[in-house]
Amino acid sequence: MAIKSLSIRIDEQMLNKLHVVADYEGRSANSEILILIRDEIERYEQKFGKIEKTKAKDN
Numbered sequence: 001m002a003i004k005s006l007s008i009r010i011d012e013q014m015l016n017k018l019h020v021v022a023d024y025e026g027r028s029a030n031s032e033i034l035i036l037i038r039d040e041i042e043r044y045e046q047k048f049g050k051i052e053k054t055k056a057k058d059n
Helices: 012-025 029-048
Strands: none
Touching: 012 029
16 A cells, blocks of 8 residues: 655644644654544444545545
């Protein structure tokens, strides 16, 4: 599986709070974001069914 990068714009206060949560969990901010994304995808799939096809979005 290829590893891709993604840039996001985030409010400074939210970023600071993310770092607090990540530190509490013993993770980097990047790892915390990946876990949050994974958990949200799992919730989505529980509600709407498994996402079978994926396609990279062209920028």
